Amino acid sequence: MEQLKIGSITLTWLDGGVTHMDGGAMFGVVPKPLWSKKYPVNELNQVELRTDPILVQKNEINLLIDSGIGKGRLSAKQIRNYGVTEESNLEASLKEIGLRPCDIQYVLMTHMHFDHACGLSSYEGDKLVSMFPKAEIWTSQTEWEEMKQPNIRSRNTYWKENWEPVENQVKTYSKKKEIIKGITMLHTGGHSDGHSIIVLEDGGETAVHFADLMPTLAHKNPLWVLAYDDYPMTSISEKQRWQKFSEEKEAWLTFYHDAYYRAVKWDRNQGISDSVIREKTKHKE
Numbered sequence: 001m002e003q004l005k006i007g008s009i010t011l012t013w014l015d016g017g018v019t020h021m022d023g024g025a026m027f028g029v030v031p032k033p034l035w036s037k038k039y040p041v042n043e044l045n046q047v048e049l050r051t052d053p054i055l056v057q058k059n060e061i062n063l064l065i066d067s068g069i070g071k072g073r074l075s076a077k078q079i080r081n082y083g084v085t086e087e088s089n090l091e092a093s094l095k096e097i098g099l100r101p102c103d104i105q106y107v108l109m110t111h112m113h114f115d116h117a118c119g120l121s122s123y124e125g126d127k128l129v130s131m132f133p134k135a136e137i138w139t140s141q142t143e144w145e146e147m148k149q150p151n152i153r154s155r156n157t158y159w160k161e162n163w164e165p166v167e168n169q170v171k172t173y174s175k176k177k178e179i180i181k182g183i184t185m186l187h188t189g190g191h192s193d194g195h196s197i198i199v200l201e202d203g204g205e206t207a208v209h210f211a212d213l214m215p216t217l218a219h220k221n222p223l224w225v226l227a228y229d230d231y232p233m234t235s236i237s238e239k240q241r242w243q244k245f246s247e248e249k250e251a252w253l254t255f256y257h258d259a260y261y262r263a264v265k266w267d268r269n270q271g272i273s274d275s276v277i278r279e280k281t282k283h284k285e
Helices: 023-027 076-081 090-096 114-120 141-148 160-169 232-249 279-284
Strands: 003-006 009-013 018-022 046-050 054-058 061-065 106-108 121-124 127-130 136-140 170-173 176-180 183-187 196-202 205-209 252-254 261-267 271-277
Touching: 003 196, 003 205, 003 252, 009 196, 018 023, 023 046, 061 176, 106 176, 114 121, 114 160, 121 160, 127 160, 136 141, 136 160, 136 183, 141 160, 141 170, 160 170, 205 232, 232 261
Parallel strands: 061 106, 106 136, 136 170, 205 252
Antiparallel strands: 003 009, 009 054, 018 046, 054 061, 121 127, 176 183, 183 196, 196 205, 252 261, 261 271
């Protein structure tokens, strides 16, 4: 498993599963001859997208950024439609580093779309129960309200099965919430009305988790937004705002969906100056 240090904060990428989504949907109005140079596409016009939660550890506190697609949570039809080739191996990933789901104290949900939220629960017999029974689950108030009362567009991705088992663990915030010192959630909107990013700062170093404002490094161009975005103009302005912040801080950018890059180091003069690449990608090279 790949790791990154931000001061005394350790980030570890877990195995949350993999989907394959339509490339046109993932890059919106950007012509395929342009985006396909930046991100590989298969014969079905699908791009591979990891759904890998990030374990964040500081001062013996265990936090998780998003939860993966879960195991046994999707129907055969959903597995086909979403191009799922691997379900989550989250418990095995945690076990490898000596942890269990009950050791997670906080789960930071950038948003509650199914590919980020299915891993919040698992089946015990025919009943869904919380995967992280001792955790506080944080998301924005706007996101939580839409999760529970989706509109005609969002009801395809906000499923009651993903919030009902964990409802008593959920805590919400309005604009900004420092979960523990140096780890802050910030409401941006854009991809969804309640979408959040996460900023990690420690020891003079910074990382920004853009979540689905920038799902892959190929989405670096502020104008390259998803057809899935509910508020694309907000996505553009928030990407510009936080990219400027990242450049000024020479920050790391971290990814949940990118099948190749876990993180890239942002340098105000040179652009990308360092990177953490997924191990399986390295093995192919």
